[in-house]
Amino acid sequence: MSTTASARTAADLRADDAKVTSATGSKAGAAAIWVDERTGIAKGAAYMMKKVFPDHWSFMLGEVAMYSMIICLLTGVFLSFWFVPSAGQIPYNGSYVPLQGVIMSEAYSSTLGISFDVRGGLLIRQIHHWAALMFCVAITVHMLRVFLTGAFRKPRELNWVIGSILSMLAIVEGFAGYSLPDDLLSGTGIRAAEGFIRSIPLVGSYISYLLFGGTFPGEAIIPRLYSVHVLLLPAVLIGLFTAHIVLVMVHKHTQFPGPGRTNENVVGFPLMPVYTAKAGGFFFMVFGVLALISALVTINPIWAYGPYDPSPVTAGSQPDWYMGFADGALRLLPGFLEFELFGFTWSMNVFLGAVALIPLMYTAAGVYPWIEAWVTGDKREHHLLDRPRNAPTRTAIGMAAFSFYVVLMFAAGNDIMAIRLQLSINDVTNLFRLLVFVVPVIVFWVTRRICLSLQRHDREKVLHGRESGTIVRTAEGKFFERHEDLDEFDRYKLVAFESPAPLALPSATDLNGVSSKDAKKARRRVAWSNFFFKTRVEPVTPAELAAAHHHGEHEAIPGGSGHAAIKHDKHPH
Amino acid sequence: MSDQVTPTSGSASGAGTVSLDEGHHVGTGGLPAVFENPGLPPHVHRAADDDPKAAKRAERQVAVLFTLSILGTLGFIVSYFAIDRTTSVFLPFVGLTNLLNVMLGVTLGISLLGIGFGAVHWAKTLMSDEEVVEERHAIRSSDESRDKVVAALADGAESAQLARRPLIKATAGAALGLFAIPLGVQLAGSMGNPTKALEELKQTIWDVKAGGKPIRLVRDPELTPIKASDVTIGSVFHVMPETLKELREHNVKAGHSEWHGVLEAKAKAAVLLMRLNPSEFKDDALGRKARDWGFQGIVAYSKICTHVGCPVGLYEQQTHHLLCPCHQSTFDVTRDCEVIFGPAKRPLPQLKITVDDEGYLVAPQGFAEPVGPSYWERLK
Amino acid sequence: MNALAARRRHPAAIAILLFLGLALVGTAYSLLAPKSAQAAVSTADDVALGKQLFLANCATCHGLNAEGTKSGPTLMGVGAASVDFQMGTGRMPLAGPNVQAPRIDKVKYTEEEIAAIAAYVASLAPGPAIPEGKETTGEGGNVALGGEIYRVNCAMCHNFAGSGGALTRGKYAPSLYGVEGKYIYEAMLTGPQSMPVFNDTNLTPEAKASVIAYLKMTQSEPNVGGMNLGNLGPVSEGMFIWIFGLLLMIACAFWLGQKAA
Incomplete structure (x- = not known):
């Protein structure tokens, strides 16, 4: 190896590669020209290939969801080739011995066929189901990421709403698919779903009759759920998902604040070639991980459940995890919520948890961007994300809402918890009835405190540098730890945020001129603004840093003074 | 707070966008109010950028990953054709499992992960890692x-x-x-016939026709009749009406599938039969009613939960509690299946029973109320 | 390999190891243990020995004449089968007050001692005898029918795979993994603790044999799909995908976003 070679830079190395600068001259170029002459695609393609995506692991969570969905679509097509969506009853004569001769629906029989008689069918089925669970997990954490970083703010409110709808439909799509094999567990799920529908005031009994084509279970529900699962919902999901992605392209991806990153640019790597390789490669990684999981871990062993029959049931009857929060709510709602009024039965114990909760929750999530915008009065475009700590109240609201969801989800496992932890199921249930109110409040409070103290910690780091680990002994015999100043790039990451002050109440003289209704509205808004921003930490300003340096020259910073006050002027002299 | 200095003050910029780095300068000794954006940090070269050896190594690593993928693909094909469907294999942490499923999944996983890791490693080590800046423009269109x-x-x-x-x-x-109404009418009108809904929600195949014979209780799933003497104290029987058998026979005679309407009938007719010591019923109105509708301490209750309809099958013979496995509603058999815990409101409907001349348990009449989950018109 | 190693710490791994261990011990036991000799034929000596053992070990709770006390029910008429079940599975004598007597695999009494106590209790009042014969091993049972009977009569408490389930106020239906056919048969026959009685007119001996055959078959078959996560249904699957699935995905995403060295 010659020394000259090792001195060559990457750019030099790449310079050796033959560079194609014109579309003419090669076979691929000729094909491209043919296409462009008929579609005019070159202009758009050139633009797309230069599109820049910022790197951050949390930006890939949405891609996990997207790829899981694609994997579901792919494996779903496979499954549909063997699955028979019929509730017609037949005796089983496949190769799974413990069920031979048992009367079951064709749906269940064909799912057993996929699992035992189609080579590799079980693997495809397991990938399909694991990918579906992964899809819902990824959507949930992606939503959480978007919320906690404030990525839903203008101009992305619509995409947040589309995402919320996607998330809700994913649950329905999952439930429909989970119900199709018509095994004992999923059949019990449909049984309960029929009970949910019946609880709808006024029209419940009729809707149930329409959907089931008569009394439960009937032979209509399986083929109908099949249509919904393979045609209707996938079409809607793909449509909304396309809109979701197109809007991401239009808005360009958000990025965390940092050196060189501004609200007017996006810094990262271009689609061609880096993100084609990274995002494309990531698809294969997600698929590969799901394939490995499906090779080694059973999901939904339908053969063990047996065929659906309305008389038997299994202990630990639970839906898939993404329906868990609704099922948990049902377990917690007390019976007295059912009452009789005007000669009719109001089953609020069922209706609230099973029918009303899901749309209510997603509506609350969907309108949040407007609530926050109203409180802040902020009409600007935001392309720089907030680090969660830098928006303490929003982060606290998000975590509180998520903890509410998690408590309900765990409540759906109250029986499993009781038996695994050797507790009384009654105690567990009652505990959850309490936790569902208490936990979100605690989580809100704790999260906000953590955010504020992290912000203070950031200030401390900016003002006094990072702890170097070097202990210095002064001439007088005092010890202190030397702090190293941050460089300007690291520092900028910690100071690049806004900390808006709460709105002030307009003065009484101003209010004299406005109607009492408007004054009330103004006061309410001020109250909310105070709720959001009263306790807050401001970023360090250059003046503060200069002052800190000035102090630092005279006084060693005592080691262990990690707890800094918010205000720099409180620093001990 | 000392000064209410917010880092942004450029909100008045025409496009409605704001930048963190456009802070205005206020007094304090010529220092800006907020830190200025220092711009992109200097680019740090990777090993492969400077050292051809490292670049060659990265190239080999990528090639190895892609080769692994090819091997995985071949492995899948070989496994698919070579492995017997019923062969089992013991794997640590997994236990005895199906060899074909494991091999297909693992080889597929390798095939996919090889491509995934290979492509990303390629991008990370050999493709340019100079960050690119793309300008944004306000989303809104121009006024024009x-x-x-x-x-x-x-x-x-x-x-x-x-x-x-x-x-x-x-x-x-x-x-x-x-215009959408015809489509809606067609759909809603043909999905199911709801005119009989309210009537059918009340009916079960326990209903005895006027002047008809009482219906025998039979074991589920064997459908054999039950003598009162068969039911010892502490026993529980899962029960169907004998009419279920007749329904199946009728289906066969009529040339339908034997199972036509069977699950629908079972979904409303499932009954749980228990025998308690008659003295164990609570001595109050509910307890007495429960005992009186039974026969020598044998009582029959609908198994369909009044919450959302799961079968309530978990009978504790010492406490005489019935538990629903779906949402944990608990019913007290000694007090006419009153709800003592959980989300259900109403007690399970009781089926009145007695014995016929041969000593078999029979139900002389159907349920006095609709079974199963509540619905709007339940009281009608 | 990372995925596999990561799963080592999954709660289900313990369950699986435990299950494998139990299965191994069970198999070894069934091979090595001496075949019980004619337990049904009880002599007067047996009864006398049984009475002695009873007075020493059981009478505190069940009364000197098995008439029952505040701390234990009467054993009049429970039969030899009940004694064999309760003592043979280590449930009795109860170590301390508990909502329910747990199954203990290390049984403190020899088969002869249990047989003697059983003979004594059986001599007090008529009750179900210790079942003998091929039904208790599930021999000749119809697996498919057994499955149907199991799902209607047993699965609601013991779960679809026999993993067990919760009852009210801390009581539970125990797991059926690794339980000898004889004890399953006896449990059905006698209805121990919360469990209802399934006497021979409810479930015939053939039906019981079918249930046992079904359980034996399903418990001995391989986990065709891979790790069964304790056969607890969607809860453990949800936990798995949240913990391991998400962790693997984030690890991949993290690596993807890291600058190369």
Whole structure:
């Protein structure tokens, strides 16, 4: 190896590669020209290939969801080739011995066929189901990421709403698919779903009759759920998902604040070639991980459940995890919520948890961007994300809402918890009835405190540098730890945020001129603004840093003074 | 707080966008109010950028990953054809499992992960890692474009004479508002016949026709009749009406599938039969009613939960509690299956039973109320 | 390999190891243990020995004449089968007050001692005898029918795979993994603790044999899909995908976003 070679830079190395600068001259170029002459695609393609995506692991969570969905679509097509969506009853004569001769629906029989008689069918089925669970997990954490970083703010409110709808439909799509094999567990799920529908005031009994084509279970529900699962919902999901992605392209991806990153640019790597390789490669990684999981871990062993029959049931009857929060709510709602009024039965114990909760929750999530915008009065475009700590109240609201969801989800496992932890199921249930109110409040409070103290910690780091680990002994015999100043790039990451002050109440003289209704509205808004921003930490300003340096020259910073006050002027002299 | 200095003050910028780095300068000794964006940090070269050896190594690593993928693909094909479907294999942490499923999944996983890791490693080590800056522009269109849209709409409305032809406006609106109705009618009208809904929700195959014979209780799933003497104290029997057997026989005679309507009948007719010591019923109105509708301490209750309809099958013979495995509603058999815990409100409906001349348990009449989950018109 | 190693710490791994261990011990036991000799034929000596053992070990709770006390029910008429079940599975004598007597695999009494106590209790009042014969091993049972009977009569408490389930106020239906056919048969026959009685007129000996055959078959078959996560249904699957699935995905995403060295 010659020394000259090792001195060559990457750019030099790449310079050796033959560079194609014109579309003419090669076979691929000729094909491209043919296409462009008929579609005019070159202009758009050139633009797309230069599109820049910022790197951050949390930006890939949405891609996990997207790829899981694609994997579901792919494996779903496979499954549909063997699955028979019929509730017609037949005796089983496949190769799974413990069920031979048992009367079951064709749906269940064909799912057993996929699992035992189609080579590799079980693997495809397991990938399909694991990918579906992964899809819902990824959507949930992606939503959480978007919320906690404030990525839903203008101009992305619509995409947040589309995402919320996607998330809700994913649950329905999952439930429909989970119900199709018509095994004992999923059949019990449909049984309960029929009970949910019946609880709808006024029209419940009729809707149930329409959907089931008569009394439960009937032979209509399986083929109908099949249509919904393979045609209707996938079409809607793909449509909304396309809109979701197109809007991401239009808005360009958000990025965390940092050196060189501004609200007017996006810094990262271009689609061609880096993100084609990274995002494309990531698809294969997600698929590969799901394939490995499906090779080694059973999901939904339908053969063990047996065929659906309305008389038997299994202990630990639970839906898939993404329906868990609704099922948990049902377990917690007390019976007295059912009452009789005007000669009719109001089953609020069922209706609230099973029918009303899901749309209510997603509506609350969907309108949040407007609530926050109203409180802040902020009409600007935001392309720089907030680090969660830098928006303490929003982060606290998000975590509180998520903890509410998690408590309900765990409540759906109250029986499993009781038996695994050797507790009384009654105690567990009652505990959850309490936790569902208490936990979100605690989580809100704790999260906000953590955010504020992290912000203070950031200030401390900016003002006094990072702890170097070097202990210095002064001439007088005092010890202190030397702090190293941050460089300007690291520092900028910690100071690049806004900390808006709460709105002030307009003065009484101003209010004299406005109607009492408007004054009330103004006061309410001020109250909310105070709720959001009263306790807050401001970023360090250059003046503060200069002052800190000035102090630092005279006084060693005592080691262990990690707890800094918010205000720099409180620093001990 | 000392000064209420917010880092941004440029909110008045025309496009409605704001930048963190456009802070204004206030007094304090010429220092800016906020830190200025220092711009992109200097680019740090990777090993492969400077050292051809490292680059060669990265190339080899990528090639190895892609080769692994090819091997995985081949492994899948070989496994698919070579492995017997019923062969089992013992794997640590997994236990005895199906070899074909494991091999197909693992080889597929390797095939996919090889490509995934290979492509990403390639991108990370050999493709340019100089960050690229793309400018953003305000999302909104220019005022000019907006005006054009408004003008185009106005022109269109003008040309269509929308304002001057109220008749067209009204009828077109109405037509568009109504056209979906036929489709809705077809769908809703043909999905199911709801006219019998309220009637059928009340009926079960325990209902005895006027002047008809009482219906025998039979074991589920064997469908054999039950003598009162068979039911010892502490026993529980899962029960169906004998009419279920008749339904199946009728189906066969009529040339239908034997199972036509069977699950629908079972879904409402499932019953749990328990025998308690008669003294164990609570001595109150509910306890006495429960005992009186039974036979020598044998009582029969609908198994379909009054919450959302799961079968309530978990009978604790010492406490005489019935537990639903879906949402944990608990019913007290000694007090006519009153709800003592959980989300259900109503007790399980009791089936009145007695014995016939041969000593078999029979139900002389159907349930006195609709079984299963509540619904709006339940009291009608 | 990372995925596999990561799963080592999954709660289900413990369950699986435990299950494998139990299965191994069970198999070894069934091979090595001496075949019980004619337990049904009880002599007067047996009864006398049984009475002695009873007075020493059981009478505190069940009364000197098995008439029952505040701390234990009467054993009049429970039969030899009940004694064999309760003592043979280590449930009795109860170590301390508990909502329910747990199954203990290390049984403190020899088969002869249990047989003697059983003979004594059986001599007090008629009750179900210790079942003998091929039904208790599930031999000749119809697996498919057994499955149907199991799902209607047993699965609601013991779960679809026999993993067990929760009852009210801390009581539970125990797991059926690794339980000898004889004890399953006896449990059905006698209805121990919360469990209802399934006497021979409810479930015939053939039906019981079918249930046992079904359980034996399903418990001995391989986990065709891979790790069964304790056969607890969607809860453990949800936990798995949240913990391991998400962790693997984030690890991949993290690596993807890291700058190369």
